[in-house]
Amino acid sequence: MAVIGVGRFIQQRQDFEDAIARSYQVEIGARTRLAEGIGSEVARKAIATQADRRDELRERISDDTRDTAILVAAGLIAGLTGALLLFSGLIASMRRPLEELVDAAGRLAAGDRRARVEIGGLSETAALGAAFNEMADELEREASKRDQLDRLKDEFVLTASHELRSPLTSVQGFAELLMLERDSLTQKQVETVQIILDNCRHLVRLLNDLLDLARSDAGRLSIQAQPTELAPLIDDTVRTMRAQTEPAHQVLNERIDPDLPLVNVEPGRIRQILVNLLTNAHEYCPEGASIAMTARAEGDEVVLAVIDDGPGIPETQLEQIFERFTRGDAGLTQRVGGTGLGLAISKSLVELHGGRIEVDSTVGQGSTFSVRLPVAAAADAGGQRRATAEAS
Amino acid sequence: MARVLVADDSETILLLMRTRLELAGHEVETAADGQEVTELVRESEPDLLLLDAMMPRKSGLDALRELRAAGVAVPVLIVSAHQDAGDADSPTDLEISGYVNKPIDFDRLLEEIAALTRS
Numbered sequence: 001m002a003v004i005g006v007g008r009f010i011q012q013r014q015d016f017e018d019a020i021a022r023s024y025q026v027e028i029g030a031r032t033r034l035a036e037g038i039g040s041e042v043a044r045k046a047i048a049t050q051a052d053r054r055d056e057l058r059e060r061i062s063d064d065t066r067d068t069a070i071l072v073a074a075g076l077i078a079g080l081t082g083a084l085l086l087f088s089g090l091i092a093s094m095r096r097p098l099e100e101l102v103d104a105a106g107r108l109a110a111g112d113r114r115a116r117v118e119i120g121g122l123s124e125t126a127a128l129g130a131a132f133n134e135m136a137d138e139l140e141r142e143a144s145k146r147d148q149l150d151r152l153k154d155e156f157v158l159t160a161s162h163e164l165r166s167p168l169t170s171v172q173g174f175a176e177l178l179m180l181e182r183d184s185l186t187q188k189q190v191e192t193v194q195i196i197l198d199n200c201r202h203l204v205r206l207l208n209d210l211l212d213l214a215r216s217d218a219g220r221l222s223i224q225a226q227p228t229e230l231a232p233l234i235d236d237t238v239r240t241m242r243a244q245t246e247p248a249h250q251v252l253n254e255r256i257d258p259d260l261p262l263v264n265v266e267p268g269r270i271r272q273i274l275v276n277l278l279t280n281a282h283e284y285c286p287e288g289a290s291i292a293m294t295a296r297a298e299g300d301e302v303v304l305a306v307i308d309d310g311p312g313i314p315e316t317q318l319e320q321i322f323e324r325f326t327r328g329d330a331g332l333t334q335r336v337g338g339t340g341l342g343l344a345i346s347k348s349l350v351e352l353h354g355g356r357i358e359v360d361s362t363v364g365q366g367s368t369f370s371v372r373l374p375v376a377a378a379a380d381a382g383g384q385r386r387a388t389a390e391a392s
Numbered sequence: 393m394a395r396v397l398v399a400d401d402s403e404t405i406l407l408l409m410r411t412r413l414e415l416a417g418h419e420v421e422t423a424a425d426g427q428e429v430t431e432l433v434r435e436s437e438p439d440l441l442l443l444d445a446m447m448p449r450k451s452g453l454d455a456l457r458e459l460r461a462a463g464v465a466v467p468v469l470i471v472s473a474h475q476d477a478g479d480a481d482s483p484t485d486l487e488i489s490g491y492v493n494k495p496i497d498f499d500r501l502l503e504e505i506a507a508l509t510r511s
Contacts, residue, residue, distance in 0.1 A: 161473075162473045163473075165473040165494040165495065166402055166405065166473055166494060167404075168494070168495050169405060169408070169473075169494040169495040169496055170402070170404045170405060170408055172495045173405075173408040173412070173495065173496060173498070174408060176412075176498065177408070177411060177412065180415065200495065204495055
């Protein structure tokens with residue numbers, strides 16, 4: 001409307017300007033005639049009329065200009081208001097779908113594989129919703145494929161471990177039978193049987209470790225924690241380990257702080273961790289090395305440490321030492337019978353107990369592996385102390 | 393010394409068990425599946441059962457369930473190739489005296505047999 005108004009205004013203004021121009025020509029003609037003395041009365045009158053006529057025309061131009069400006073302004077205001085209304089309508093119609101998308105994306109990210117959106121309305125937001133749903137479908141397909149593969153892997157490890165155990169039982173059992181009659185065997189034969197037995201034990205350890213790892217991956221490695229006094233457990237573990245360290249002339253000492261607070265742990269698992277750490281120290285250290293098992297309270301933690309004065313671990317290996325199938329140089333040269341899984345499992349186990357495992361090592365000086373376990377809550381510890389007191 | 397009935401589907405394992413247990417002075421009978429177990433228990437009334445948990449035809453646990461239902465109270469050790477035998481989902485209603493993991497720690501097994509059959 002405003003455009004038409006402005007167009008008409010321009011046309012009219014042109015007409016008025018033309019009229020003014022013509023009026024000047026009429027006046028000039030009249031003045032020429034006046035100067036030449038032709039019809040002077042009529043010419044004088046014409047000159048006076050033309051001036052009035054031009055004033056009138058100019059006034060009309062000015063009026064039209066004002067009217068048009070008002071028209072344009074009104075048009076603009078109406079247009080802007082309309083646009084604003086349209087825009088806010090658009091925003092309102094986009095806001096709900098967008099909120100739904102944000103919500104669904106959040107749920108999807110948090111692991112809800114069934115998170116989908118239902119968006120109709122504007123074709124753009126509907127297309128966005130459809131694209132989101134398609135993406136979520138694809139993610140769900142991928143995830144279920146991965147789950148299935150994981151299940152197959154767990155099943156495989158479980159079955160393999162189970163199927164290997166029976167023949168291993170026979171091999172180990174019959175080798176032990178031979179050892180029962182070692183007096184009638186030659187020295188060479190005894191050594192041979194001992195090698196069979198050592199390797200059986202190694203295989204069993206490997207199978208147990210693989211099972212633990214498969215369980216850990218499947219989130220099925222669990223602990224049954226109970227308030228536990230660590231000193232007897234450490235003492236017993238160290239005593240068992242001496243059967244391995246003494247033949248290698250390694251000194252295995254223990255330093256346990258008296259009044260060690262109780263920790264909330266599964267004793268068997270803590271023993272497994274300590275055996276792993278002590279076995280590593282024993283296997284990676286040369287004959288005659290010193291190994292120390294220490295336990296102390298530090299703040300609201302109990303710190304168990306296995307300290308050796310062995311070859312140490314190069315810095316480049318320290319970063320990945322808790323990753324599975326990582327073995328030290330000695331392990332790689334086959335002198336050491338480890339599986340490369342012990343530390344990875346120990347780390348999982350320590351973390352299941354709410355603790356941390358750390359390593360500190362200097363090449364040529366030795367290594368320290370520390371396990372930090374949270375002290376049992378006061379209520380549990382109290383209960384345990386009472387129970388112990390009543391029992392004794 | 394005790395009379396022990398050992399059940400396993402592997403002949404090699406049975407030979408191993410028989411040899412080790414006889415060396416320790418026990419009297420050993422063997423069964424290859426659960427069906428034989430139920431028959432032999434009625435015939436020879438052993439002092440102890442050593443049952444493999446997984447056997448073809450009738451498993452050790454199925455045989456035990458049948459025996460317990462028939463009122464047989466003989467002590468039982470379950471031999472299992474699963475590392476976690478005796479964990480959460482083991483049956484609690486069959487009066488199982490203990491679990492033995494494969495590979496078998498015979499020193500421990502012989503101690504347990506002695507403890508369970510000491511009368």
